[in-house]
Amino acid sequence: MKIEDNRVVSIHYVLTNETGETLDSSEGQDPLTYLHGTGSLIPGLERELAGKAVGDELEAVISPADAYGEQDDALIREVSRSAFEGVESLEPGMQFQANGENDAVQLITVVKVEEELVTVDANHPLAGVILNFSVKIEDVRGASGDEISHGHVH
């Protein structure tokens, strides 16, 4: 059975950046299982997986446009230190969840901490990053009617 829309697909994967550093991996865990064609994976990876079958392995290089987008400087902002009241030692690299536009939860990363101001970056941590995926397809099955109507795997 080949990977196409409305198939439930399980993959093992290793994600590395351009310098070969591992960013994410399913190694030692259950495979990642998703419903193909619903946008649950980044678009570039779903496109590479389409048409593949169980046992296939692939290496895919995904550009930011097909992954988490380019870095947007408008998403880097200075906020008042008081917005972090209760956080004892605020340091660059710390990540927080914030309510962005339309109440969507946004992950923000602290870039710089000054006495009065904190610079935060609301870009996705992988924005602007070229992603290298090494993938092995573990399972492909047809989705049930419920899974298709709900848009996710049961």
Ligand code: ZN
């Ligand atoms: Zn459901």
